[in-house]
Amino acid sequence: MSDVRFEAPSSLSEAVKILAGAKGPSRALAGGTDLIVQMENDLLEPDLIVDIKKIPELRAIKPEGGGFRIGATVTSMEMIEDASLCAKWPGVIDGVKLIGSIQVKGRATMAGNLCNASPGADSVPPLVAAGALARIVGPNGTRESPVEKIPVGPGKTSLAPGEIIESFFLPERPRNSGDAYLRFTPRTEMDIAVVGVAINLTLDSAGVCTQARVALGAVAPTVLLVDECANALIGTRVDEAAIDKMAAAAAAACKPIDDKRGTREFRIKITSVLAKRVAQKALERARHTA
Amino acid sequence: MSKKHHITTIVNGDEYEALCETRHTLLDVLRDELRLTGTKEGCATGDCGACSVMMDGRLVCSCLVLAVEADGKSIDTIEGMASGNELHPLQTKFLELNGLQCGICTPGFLIAARALLERNPDPTESEARYWLAGNLCRCTGYDKIIRAVLSAAAEMRGA
Ligand SMILES: Cc1cc2nc3c(=O)[nH]c(=O)nc-3n(C[C@@H](O)[C@@H](O)[C@H](O)COP(=O)(O)OP(=O)(O)OC[C@H]3O[C@@H](n4cnc5c(N)ncnc54)[C@H](O)[C@@H]3O)c2cc1C
Ligand code: FES
Ligand code: FES
Numbered sequence: 001m002s003d004v005r006f007e008a009p010s011s012l013s014e015a016v017k018i019l020a021g022a023k024g025p026s027r028a029l030a031g032g033t034d035l036i037v038q039m040e041n042d043l044l045e046p047d048l049i050v051d052i053k054k055i056p057e058l059r060a061i062k063p064e065g066g067g068f069r070i071g072a073t074v075t076s077m078e079m080i081e082d083a084s085l086c087a088k089w090p091g092v093i094d095g096v097k098l099i100g101s102i103q104v105k106g107r108a109t110m111a112g113n114l115c116n117a118s119p120g121a122d123s124v125p126p127l128v129a130a131g132a133l134a135r136i137v138g139p140n141g142t143r144e145s146p147v148e149k150i151p152v153g154p155g156k157t158s159l160a161p162g163e164i165i166e167s168f169f170l171p172e173r174p175r176n177s178g179d180a181y182l183r184f185t186p187r188t189e190m191d192i193a194v195v196g197v198a199i200n201l202t203l204d205s206a207g208v209c210t211q212a213r214v215a216l217g218a219v220a221p222t223v224l225l226v227d228e229c230a231n232a233l234i235g236t237r238v239d240e241a242a243i244d245k246m247a248a249a250a251a252a253a254c255k256p257i258d259d260k261r262g263t264r265e266f267r268i269k270i271t272s273v274l275a276k277r278v279a280q281k282a283l284e285r286a287r288h289t290a
Numbered sequence: 291m292s293k294k295h296h297i298t299t300i301v302n303g304d305e306y307e308a309l310c311e312t313r314h315t316l317l318d319v320l321r322d323e324l325r326l327t328g329t330k331e332g333c334a335t336g337d338c339g340a341c342s343v344m345m346d347g348r349l350v351c352s353c354l355v356l357a358v359e360a361d362g363k364s365i366d367t368i369e370g371m372a373s374g375n376e377l378h379p380l381q382t383k384f385l386e387l388n389g390l391q392c393g394i395c396t397p398g399f400l401i402a403a404r405a406l407l408e409r410n411p412d413p414t415e416s417e418a419r420y421w422l423a424g425n426l427c428r429c430t431g432y433d434k435i436i437r438a439v440l441s442a443a444a445e446m447r448g449a
Pocket of ligand 1: 027031032034035073104109110111114121163165166192
């Protein structure tokens with residue numbers, strides 16, 4: 001077995017050049033919490049690994065246009081330690097907090113969670129509900145993509161060879177906005193989501209919902225952004241009837257698998273239960289933010 | 291097999307050099323090259339926490355860090371926990387309160403627990419249990435470990 005080439009460039013353009021020029025299987029390396037496990041389990045034998053953690057632009061959380069720009073190599077722990085980010089986007093932090101142990105969170109990134117393209121990735125539904133945009137840099141320049149357009153199936157993304165996620169943008173939030181994410185797992189810690197639901201909503205001064213985004217994880221090959229759920233909430237006071245309608249729309253949108261961790265029927269049922277709980281949590285947060 | 295990366299790492303304050311391949315983990319190099327075998331391997335896939343170390347002040351699983359990534363970094367392992375013959379209060383409490391049986395998980399628990407107490411000198415039982423959820427123990431049933439951590443925390447606060 002020949003050894004794997006390893007590069008750790010200090011500029012994004014260099015990283016893109018190396019990855020785009022690769023002949024065999026190659027991978028960007030962020031926290032390694034998926035990549036190194038896959039190599040250890042012989043699921044992946046790359047010829048080339050490009051560590052992107054030495055690229056300064058990818059490392060910071062910065063305010064931008066009233067929102068935040070989060071570099072692709074910012075770790076889960078760094079996000080959890082950022083008080084202003086936690087205050088503004090608690091639902092995104094709900095997701096990030098669920099990524100494995102403290103040890104795993106010390107290394108794991110949202111970009112890696114997204115690019116690994118597991119249907120159960122916990123940071124993805126809240127990013128989608130937030131309306132986050134990924135900035136992608138590749139051999140043909142820079143483009144912006146909604147997060148939901150990146151995973152295209154289990155383990156597959158829409159990124160072209162040589163493309164790297166540079167950062168995520170979380171937009172400015174109107175007053176009275178709240179977001180939340182919950183997942184169902186058989187154990188409370190260190191487990192993979194059987195169902196995950198994220199909701200982000202905004203109320204006007206009279207308490208009527210003016211904007212909503214509802215994203216479901218682990219119930220289809222990719223994360224689902226369900227317009228029917230959002231439409232059930234928009235224009236209402238997010239009362240019980242609206243929440244029930246939204247939860248029914250969520251259950252109807254699921255296309256889950258049947259496996260030892262949950263039958264199809266069970267996953268659909270849990271989706272509607274979780275959707276109701278998440279709506280309540282997002283609503284509470286929207287009412288309590290200025 | 292070729293060993294093509296030459297890395298320099300500060301481990302417990304001392305500079306070490308090692309040769310490694312890309313697929314070698316920090317855990318492999320600590321144990322097999324530097325012969326610092328206090329850090330244990332339970333799973334090699336991030337699940338058990340036996341390989342916990344601090345890297346530039348951050349708690350990580352050394353089985354999920356490539357050795358080349360540790361070049362230029364500062365690593366703290368269990369071998370650096372006691373000062374000479376004087377055990378760290380966590381070590382003393384683990385012994386006193388039977389926080390270990392076979393001992394395989396113990397270095398990882400001690401490193402992780404120290405990281406907790408550095409951030410939060412007065413954790414609740416629930417905070418301690420959540421923080422240590424990435425460290426698995428097949429012997430003790432956890433309760434004695436948690437008692438030892440909370441008791442060490444109290445002692446370190448002078449309570
Ligand atoms: C014990 C354990 C428990 C876990 N529990 C959970 C859990 O409960 N919930 C959950 O969601 N996840 C869980 N995970 C998986 C989670 O840690 C990963 O999905 C993590 O978020 C991936 O990020 P990373 O930085 O480690 O990525 P890496 O492993 O470095 O990379 C993952 C993939 O993404 C690609 N990539 C990384 N960054 C970029 C980028 N900027 N641009 C383009 N491609 C990129 C890599 O090439 C690779 O293919 C767990 C992992 C472990 C080991
Ligand atoms: S050996 Fe690293 S987590 Fe188990
Ligand atoms: S003491 Fe044996 S695994 Fe914990």
